[in-house]
Amino acid sequence: MTETFPDPARDLRVAVIGSGFSGLGTAIRLLQQGIDDFLVFERADEVGGTWRDNTYPGCACDVMSHLYSFSFAPNPRWKSTFGKQQELFAYLRDCADEFGVRSRIRFRHELTEARWDDLHKRWRISTTGGDYTAQVLVTGTGYLSEPAIPDVPGLADFQGEVFHSARWRHDVDLTGRRVAVVGTGASAIQFVPAIQPKVGHLDLYQRTPPWIGPKNDKVNSALQTKLLTSVPGYQRFRRNFNMWGREILAFVMARPAVAAKMQKMASDHLKKSVPDERLRAVLTPDYVLACKRLLFSNTYYPAIQQPNVDLVTDGIAKVTADAVVTVDGQERPVDTIILGTGFEAVQRPIAERLFGRDGVSLKETWSEGMSALRGTGVAGFPNLFMMLGPNTTLGHSSQVIMIEAQIAYVLDALKMMDKRGLACVEVLPEAQRAYNERLDQRLEGTVWNAGNCRSWYLDEHGRNPSIxxxxxxxxxxxxxxxDPAEHLLSTSEDLRAPAHTAS
Known part of the structure; x- marks a missing residue:
């Protein structure tokens, strides 16, 4: 008996990878547009993405809740200005149920490989739960999904507990322990104040101090909730007010001279919070505000001034079986190491699992640096749409805004493919190149490129493929x-018809 390919039972119009804000939002909008021939593949056993995985104490968002949520699924009952992890996780679970997409999610189906089949114009998708094919592949794995583990000599031989903040070990009781925290980024400034009161001693290893502003987080009153639930248009007004307020920050951050003036806000917060001049000097960054991610906290500075906390600024030379040794030779005994070292943001792990034309992996394609057209499509990878791809990271506002914009872009592409009877669309290399040249020109001179720091926004070549x-x-x-003119358009008869000849 001849095998039918593709197998109708496992052939999809759209395959979506991941069920965080990107994947879930894509699934909801597909269904709302009447496209029901799709599945979402999720490696875990629940939706939620980064808000499912990051469960460390104190985990919260630093963008206002009314803005850090879907525009089509407003929530009038946020408990405070900034959503906490449990609340955001619950919001995404509720969205999956409310919009009826849970039945279309295949949990415990981790993507192991997706390979473009040029003959059949399909993505061959292999997961831990089985194999599928799809005309269109949408990746919603984001850039905060894979923890970055530092290459520290001896770390693997440490005899105590070691874990990354994104994989928090709730079974490890930190009460009375000697804890080493490596990193002082966005996660650390949240979990350090949460664990400081219970640990016996905490060594905080700081390579570069962050700029930290005050966090104006308030509990939403009963009156506020009533207004949001009963006054027509009020919630949309709040969302738009927050959005346009954040847009002002984009103006500031794009201009180092202006950002330097705004720096006084963070500098005053530091001065008010840390009276000791010597400690304050160690906590003062030597780069322009927002060159690295601007953080917000009212509890971090007080926590690290407690008697059971030592701020260590010497680099780590190695880890022994029961201690951390710094470059000055000092050995500090510890029984637990917590890595607050961020994520593989400019080395997307999914890239090594995606193979485009001629079997070339996305990792190989990006060997000289990540780039895409409009942060979504990549030359050589037909019918691939990446949510939060290169140069979609924001330093000033909500990523959900970017996600919804990309979802609309994907839906328009699908509509155009249907209208023209196309089998696939593929980014033209020259269109991608021209787009990124314009981006690089716009980034030149901004605080992210010229703010006197080395941040995770930049790749090993010094280019900014993130912001x-x-x-x-x-x-x-x-x-x-x-825009069809930026793509090769192919019908089932003509795989590589130039865009200008397509009907």
């Missing part, structure tokens, strides 16, 4: 329409 360097409304405009 969207201007207002979110400009990205929404850039992705408001799928």
């Amino acid at each position: 969207w360097p201007t207002y979110t409304w400009r990205f929404r405009r850039a992705t408001s329409r799928f």
